[in-house]
Amino acid sequence: MDMKAVERKWQARWEKAKFNQFDKKAPEKQKLYVLEMFSYPSGAKLHIGHWYNYGPADSYARFKRMQGYNVFQPMGFDAFGLPAENYAIKTGVHPKDSTEKNIATMEGQLRAMGAMFDWSAEIKTCDESYYKWTQWMFLQLYKHGLAYRKEAPVNWCPSCRTVLANEQVEGGRCERCGTEVVRKNLTQWFFKITEYAEELLSGLDGLDWPEKTKNMQRNWIGKSTGCEIEFACESGDVIRVYTTRCDTIFGVTYVVLAPEHPLALKLTTPEQLPAVEAYIAAAAKASEIDRLSTTREKTGVFTGAYCTNPVNGKKIPVYLADYVLATYGTGAVMAVPAHDERDFAFAEKYGLPIVKVIEKKGGETVLPYTEDGIMVGSLQFDGLFGEEARAEVAAYISKLDKGGKKVNYRLRDWLVSRQRYWGAPIPIVHCPNCGDVPVPEKELPVKLPYDVEFRPDGKSPLAKNEAFMNTVCPKCGKPARRDPDTLDTFVCSSWYYLRYADARNEKEPFSREAADAMLPVDTYVGGAEHACMHLLYARFFTKALRDMGYLDFSEPFLRLVHQGVILGPDGNRMSKSHGNIVSPDEYVETYGADAFRLYLMFGFSYTEGGPWNDDGIKAIAKFMDRIEKTVLRIHAMKADRNETYGADEKALDYAKNFAIERVSRDLENFSFNTAVARIMEFLNTIGKYEALEHKNIALLKAAVHDLVLLLAPFAPHFCEELWETIGGKGFVFEQPYPVADPKALELDEKEFAVQVNSRIVCKAMISASLSEEEIRTLAQSLPEVQQRIAGKTVKKCIVVPGRLVNLIVG
RNA sequence: GCGAGUAUGGCGAAACAGGCAGACGCAAGGGACUUAAAAUCCCUCGGUGGCGACACCGUAUCGGUUCAAGUCCGAUUACUCGCACCA
Numbered sequence: 001m002d003m004k005a006v007e008r009k010w011q012a013r014w015e016k017a018k019f020n021q022f023d024k025k026a027p028e029k030q031k032l033y034v035l036e037m038f039s040y041p042s043g044a045k046l047h048i049g050h051w052y053n054y055g056p057a058d059s060y061a062r063f064k065r066m067q068g069y070n071v072f073q074p075m076g077f078d079a080f081g082l083p084a085e086n087y088a089i090k091t092g093v094h095p096k097d098s099t100e101k102n103i104a105t106m107e108g109q110l111r112a113m114g115a116m117f118d119w120s121a122e123i124k125t126c127d128e129s130y131y132k133w134t135q136w137m138f139l140q141l142y143k144h145g146l147a148y149r150k151e152a153p154v155n156w157c158p159s160c161r162t163v164l165a166n167e168q169v170e171g172g173r174c175e176r177c178g179t180e181v182v183r184k185n186l187t188q189w190f191f192k193i194t195e196y197a198e199e200l201l202s203g204l205d206g207l208d209w210p211e212k213t214k215n216m217q218r219n220w221i222g223k224s225t226g227c228e229i230e231f232a233c234e235s236g237d238v239i240r241v242y243t244t245r246c247d248t249i250f251g252v253t254y255v256v257l258a259p260e261h262p263l264a265l266k267l268t269t270p271e272q273l274p275a276v277e278a279y280i281a282a283a284a285k286a287s288e289i290d291r292l293s294t295t296r297e298k299t300g301v302f303t304g305a306y307c308t309n310p311v312n313g314k315k316i317p318v319y320l321a322d323y324v325l326a327t328y329g330t331g332a333v334m335a336v337p338a339h340d341e342r343d344f345a346f347a348e349k350y351g352l353p354i355v356k357v358i359e360k361k362g363g364e365t366v367l368p369y370t371e372d373g374i375m376v377g378s379l380q381f382d383g384l385f386g387e388e389a390r391a392e393v394a395a396y397i398s399k400l401d402k403g404g405k406k407v408n409y410r411l412r413d414w415l416v417s418r419q420r421y422w423g424a425p426i427p428i429v430h431c432p433n434c435g436d437v438p439v440p441e442k443e444l445p446v447k448l449p450y451d452v453e454f455r456p457d458g459k460s461p462l463a464k465n466e467a468f469m470n471t472v473c474p475k476c477g478k479p480a481r482r483d484p485d486t487l488d489t490f491v492c493s494s495w496y497y498l499r500y501a502d503a504r505n506e507k508e509p510f511s512r513e514a515a516d517a518m519l520p521v522d523t524y525v526g527g528a529e530h531a532c533m534h535l536l537y538a539r540f541f542t543k544a545l546r547d548m549g550y551l552d553f554s555e556p557f558l559r560l561v562h563q564g565v566i567l568g569p570d571g572n573r574m575s576k577s578h579g580n581i582v583s584p585d586e587y588v589e590t591y592g593a594d595a596f597r598l599y600l601m602f603g604f605s606y607t608e609g610g611p612w613n614d615d616g617i618k619a620i621a622k623f624m625d626r627i628e629k630t631v632l633r634i635h636a637m638k639a640d641r642n643e644t645y646g647a648d649e650k651a652l653d654y655a656k657n658f659a660i661e662r663v664s665r666d667l668e669n670f671s672f673n674t675a676v677a678r679i680m681e682f683l684n685t686i687g688k689y690e691a692l693e694h695k696n697i698a699l700l701k702a703a704v705h706d707l708v709l710l711l712a713p714f715a716p717h718f719c720e721e722l723w724e725t726i727g728g729k730g731f732v733f734e735q736p737y738p739v740a741d742p743k744a745l746e747l748d749e750k751e752f753a754v755q756v757n758s759r760i761v762c763k764a765m766i767s768a769s770l771s772e773e774e775i776r777t778l779a780q781s782l783p784e785v786q787q788r789i790a791g792k793t794v795k796k797c798i799v800v801p802g803r804l805v806n807l808i809v810g
Numbered sequence: 811g812c813g814a815g816u817a818u819g820g821c822g823a824a825a826c827a828g829g830c831a832g833a834c835g836c837a838a839g840g841g842a843c844u845u846a847a848a849a850u851c852c853c854u855c856g857g858u859g860g861c862g863a864c865a866c867c868g869u870a871u872c873g874g875u876u877c878a879a880g881u882c883c884g885a886u887u888a889c890u891c892g893c894a895c896c897a
Contacts, residue, residue, distance in 0.1 A: 215814060216892055224896070243897060256897090298895085328896045335897085341811095342895055410896055531892080602835075603822060613822070615836050623835090665826090674824065677834035684834095753830040758878050760830060798877060800829050808877050 001628055001721060003592030010720045011114055019731060020116045022072035022518070029070035033518055034061040035497055035557075037526030037534075038076045038123075039110075041102035042083040046109045048566045048574070048600075048612065049527075051584050055597035056563070056606055056672050057525040058115035062713035063667045065116070066737035072518055074500040075110060075117040077103050079126035081489040082160060082176060085422040089455055095422040096450060099126060114593050114717055116733075121503040125492035130499065131424040132445035133509035134492050137541070138416075139427055139438050146192045146544055147416075149436060153260065153326065154415060156184040161457070162419045163188060168533070183284070189417040189426060189485065193540045197221055197409040199554070200539055209560040210607075216531040222410025227394045228403040229334065231255055231307040231316075237263055239307055239318065242329030242408060246397065247389035248336040250378040251357035252309050253347065254317045256300065256333050258326035259283040267318055269304030276301050276320060283322040298323050298346045309334075310402040311393075312379070321346060329408050337368065344368035361385065414537065416488045421454040421461035423486030431473035431480040440474050446482065460484035493534055494541040497521050497556060515551055524557040527565070535560070561670050564609020566600075571611045582612045591621050594715035598624070601672035601714060624718060627683060627711065634690065634704045635726045639697035648689060649696050653744045655685035656703050661740035663710055672714075679710055706738045713737075754779050755806040756788045772799045779805045 014020055023029065036057045039050060058073070065071040084095040091098075103124060110117065123130050141147040155164040159179035163186060168175045193200075201221045204214045226244035233239060239255055257264050259280045268276045279301040300321030307318055323342055324333050337347035337354040344367065347354050358373035359365045365373065372386035384392055398404035417426060425446045427439040439446055449468045454461040462468055463484035473480040495509070502514035520542075535557070542556040567573055568580025575581070587596045599620040604610055659682035666675035686703050689695060705726070712719035712732045723732035749767045752775075753760050762784040766775055776797040779785055789809045796808040 212814060212891085219813070219893060222893090222896065226897080241897085245897075296895085323895050323897090325896060333897045340897065342897075408896075410893095528891085605823070608816090608823095610822075613836090616822070619835060673822085674834080677824075680834055751830090755830085755878080758876095763830075796877065798829085800878095804829050804878090806829080806877060 001624075001718065003594065003717070006721045007112070007114060007593055007717045010717045011111065013720075014116075014731070017731070018120075019733070020073075021118045021120050023070050024517075026070050027517075029068060031518055032061075032064050032069035032071045032523070033497075033521045034064065034071055034073045034523045035500075035521045035525070036073075036075070037524070037530070038078050038493070038496060039106060040078045040081065040083075041099055041106055042081075042087075044102045044105045046106060046113070046584060048582055048584050050110075051113070051596065052566050052600050052604075052609070053525060053527070053563050054110070054113060054115050056601050056670070057561075058113075058117075058716075059597070059601065059672065059713040060523070060525075060667060060670065061116055062716060062733060063664075063737060065733055066709070066713065066735060068736065071116070072121075072500075073116050073118060074121040074123075074503070075115075075119070076121075076123035076496060076500070077106070077125065078489065078493050078496070079103065079124045080131075080423045080486075080492055082162075082420065082422070085420055085454060086160075088422075094450070095454070096126070099422075112588075112593065113597075116716075121500045123496060123499050123503050125424075125489070125496065126422075128445050128447060129506070130496075131448070131492065133499065134424045134487065134495070135427040135439070135444050135446060136441060136509060137491070137495055138424075138487065139441060139444075140548055140550075141191055141544060142428075142438055144544070144548055146195065147189060148192065149187055149189050151185055151187045152190075152415075153183045154186050154188055155181045156186070157181055160420075163415060163417065188415050189428075189483075190413040190415055191491075191540070193414045193537070194409060194411055196540050196543050197223070197411050198407075199543055200411075200536065203539065203543075203555055207555060207560070208558060210528075210562055213528060213531045213535070213560065213562065217536055220411060220532040220536065224408050224410075226406055226408065227390070227397060228330065228406040229397055230310060230402045231334070232310070233263075233267060233305055233307040233318070235267060235305065237267060239263060239332050240330040240403065241332045241334045242406060243334055245336065245339065245390070246393045247375055247378075247381075247384070247386070248339045248357055249309065249311050249334065249393060249397075250375075250381075251336040251338045251355045252314075252316060252334040253337060253353045253355055254319055254335045255307055256319045256321045256324045256335050256343075256346075257303075258324040258331040259320050259322050260326035261320070261324075261331045264303070264320055267303050267305040272302060272304035276303055279320055298342065298349060300346060300350065302350075310397065310400055317352075319346075319350075327412060328410065339368055339370055341368050341370060414488075414540075416491055417483075417485035418488055419460040419484075420486055421448075421452055423489060424448070424492060425462065425468075426483040426485050426487060428483040429471055429473055429480045430483060431476060431478065433478060434473055434475045434480075437473055437475045437480070443474070448486075460486075462486070490533055490537050494537040495545075497524075497538070498545075498551075510550075512550065519551070520553050520555060521557045523559045523561065525561045525563060528562040562607060564604065564607050566604070566609050567611045569612050574612075582614075587614065587617060591617060592717075594718045595621050595624055598676065598714050602676040604673065606670050606672050623680060623683070624715065626687075627707065628718075628722065630683065630686060630690070631704045631708060631722050631726060634686075634697075634700050637697050637700065639701065641697070643696045643698050644694065645696060645699075648692060649699055650744075652685060652689045652699060652703060653741075654747065655682055656706055657740040657744040658682075659710060660706065660738045661745065664737065664740070667713065676714060679707070679714075682707060682710070708732065709735055709738050750802045752779075752802075753804045754782060754785060755804065756785055757808060758806055761785055761788060766805075768802070772797075775799050775805055776807070779807060 036054050061071050061073045079099050084099045087098055088095045138147060155169050157164055157174040157179050159177045160174060164174060169181050172181055174181055201223055204217055224244055226242055227246040228240055228242050231239045300319045303318045303320060305318040306315045308315055335343040337343040338356045339358050357377045358369060359376050360369060360373050375381045375384045375389050381392060394405045425448055427446045429437045429439060431437050449465050452461050452465050469481050471480055471482050498510050501518040502510035505511060538556050543554055545551045546554055568578055570580050572578045572580055599617045602620060603616050659678045662678040663675045708719050708722045720732050749765045752764050752766045754762050754764050762782060764782060792809040794807050794809050798806040
């Protein structure tokens with residue numbers, strides 16, 4: 001088969017029939033929104049990862065379509081972002097130009113892949129018609145108090161010259177360029193994702209997502225239940241600390257503030273001031289890497305101030321130390337050296353007292369002892385243990401009006417402003433009189449100007465474009481300046497799945513009607529690397545939009561599947577630096593799109609991936625060739641003799657229905673490799689039956705008919721062609737997927753493994769109609785069994801229906 | 811350091827819910843066809859021993875539960891990923 005021509009032929013026919021479009025006029029069919037993460041046009045061509053994501057996922061979508069679902073499978077481009085801009089800085093090619101060129105190439109390749117993408121809903125996030133609504137999203141969040149600006153210590157990448165979200169910092173380094181991230185105090189825009197921390201956490205339970213991904217989000221959100229406690233200072237100030245171990249409060253021997261804590265300088269006594277100032281300055285300079293290192297020796301400084309432990313009135317010193325984080329809890333902790341490793345190390349170094357107030361149940365207590373234990377030296381609380389102890393102490397602190405139970409999350413608000421060019425401008429005007437003023441919705445989009453000096457110098461590129469920056473205040477009409485920052489590209493991708501549902505709507509980001517009809521996404525397929533970024537942000541957006549009344553559901557992606565990663569042949573991630581990049585193009589050229597996709601599905605476990613190896617691709621081409629020949633040969637046969645139906649025919653029927661059942665089940669589970677294997681088995685069985693002297697031609701024809709249908713989702717162009725050749729009407733994808741006949745799967749007899757004392761002694765065909773007792777009798781009569789049980793008594797007999805019989809003798 | 815995951819032939823991998831380990835392929839070896847090669851078709855293919863029907867061993871390591879363990883439980887090792895002073 002000339003696959004190139006066949007691919008072109010069917011792609012053109014599908015296109016002409018608008019076959020790949022979601023059928024908005026078929027409300028009687030159940031909708032199924034199958035989405036693959038859209039592509040990022042950083043390189044011109046599709047790589048194996050794209051094929052591996054989109055090919056098999058498309059096979060799933062096509063399968064569901066044949067099952068009768070009204071499938072919506074759109075595709076688009078996540079087109080804003082740093083790579084295009086960095087490329088521009090290096091080569092001088094404008095990001096808009098390079099991005100548009102890349103998109104054109106990639107779109108052509110995606111179309112050539114033959115996936116069932118509904119291009120009528122295509123979106124590109126860098127189009128005005130899209131980012132207009134990204135800006136609109138920002139304004140809605142702003143109006144509802146979910147977007148705010150504040151000065152905060154932020155992660156700054158000196159190389160990319162921009163701030164990064166916490167999620168974009170990996171081990172103290174920029175996830176994009178690997179440069180060590182420094183902390184800076186800057187005024188930045190944030191989205192209040194923390195407002196939804198609890199729901200983002202609890203909502204995970206009901207999702208059909210990989211457990212691992214759910215766990216990563218759980219850890220990232222980091223819920224902790226503890227207690228806030230007030231320590232009054234001599235100055236009259238109050239230090240609030242957060243602890244998960246209020247049962248250790250009688251062991252507090254000092255209190256520690258983060259160096260950035262607002263009370264740090266205020267509490268410091270004049271004698272200690274020089275030392276404290278020096279320490280704060282040094283801590284500010286320390287890089288994230290140094291501060292994050294758990295092995296680093298603890299440092300700190302005494303403020304000269306004292307505060308009072310509310311439960312026993314003891315006076316204890318106040319320290320500053322950078323092992324306390326300003327951004328978590330209250331930025332202050334009560335130090336219990338006896339029962340916390342960090343406090344223990346610090347106390348030893350600075351000669352602070354260590355007071356044991358928890359004892360191990362039934363064992364020697366070695367300090368620092370951080371497990372749950374029995375309270376001692378704690379007055380009326382002595383003898384209490386663990387959770388109960390904490391509840392009692394927390395209640396007591398509440399009663400004293402010195403704090404009480406408190407839940408904290410590690411999740412921080414999402415920093416969304418970027419000092420970069422290639423993104424959606426933030427639709428805010430800064431007016432000297434009115435302050436921050438949102439751009440009125442009817443004035444959207446705030447257009448991203450083309451002529452901009454985007455080479456970085458630490459300021460936003462847009463800040464240097466006077467024509468862009470100068471505007472008038474929408475409120476008072478006086479001259480004002482635009483916000484010079486652009487939005488994190490993750491903002492664009494946090495709502496694109498909503499836009500697909502109504503991609504050409506010029507009046508609103510999506511209509512309520514479209515959202516209700518098509519969303520949420522039923523099956524979402526994409527890489528696992530987005531666990532704590534895109535997938536979390538998108539959930540946040542959905543919940544926020546729901547609360548604003550634009551949506552009626554709480555979770556955007558009901559089912560999530562991660563494809564694995566195809567590594568280079570050397571087992572490393574494909575990269576230019578490794579020189580191990582394998583291009584799909586030559587394979588597609590040689591074997592065709594269907595064979596390539598089929599190989600990807602057969603050669604790997606979909607969610608595992610693995611090192612690239614093309615050893616099996618020829619075998620796939622051979623397999624397709626065998627299918628073609630078999631189909632044509634059997635199609636040409638004439639069913640003109642007396643057809644008979646005996647054991648061989650029943651076996652063929654069984655093989656067919658077995659394949660149908662298993663392929664359907666495996667496709668549902670994204671277990672493509674085994675699905676293809678089942679089709680291979682079916683083909684082998686057809687071949688064996690065909691070789692028989694007496695055969696039922698009608699039955700054979702029915703078998704290859706179903707074979708073509710079974711294979712269609714895996715090799716769409718190829719099967720359309722075969723379908724046409726054997727005289728099928730319309731598109732093969734208009735046919736219902738075969739359904740297994742349960743009766744054909746019932747065999748009269750099955751092969752049992754016969755065991756004596758759990759060791760296999762022989763196999764036996766046993767009729768399905770026999771009772772357990774009869775099976776036992778039959779098994780005992782077998783010569784192999786007789787030999788082994790002679791002179792012994794059968795104590796027990798275990799029968800696993802259809803599989804095994806085990807005689808226990810002694 | 812904490813958390814999660816993975817570990818099966820020469821290779822990619824299968825194994826529903828504890829029930830015949832290695833499906834389906836690749837590679838390899840042997841054979842048929844051919845002047846020859848390619849293509850195609852047939853056979854063998856976890857290890858050890860045996861001419862042999864067969865026997866024993868085998869799913870990272872050690873132990874346990876069970877009539878029965880790749881699968882469940884406990885410990886260990888290696889690799890991968892995530893978090894990393896979150897009080």
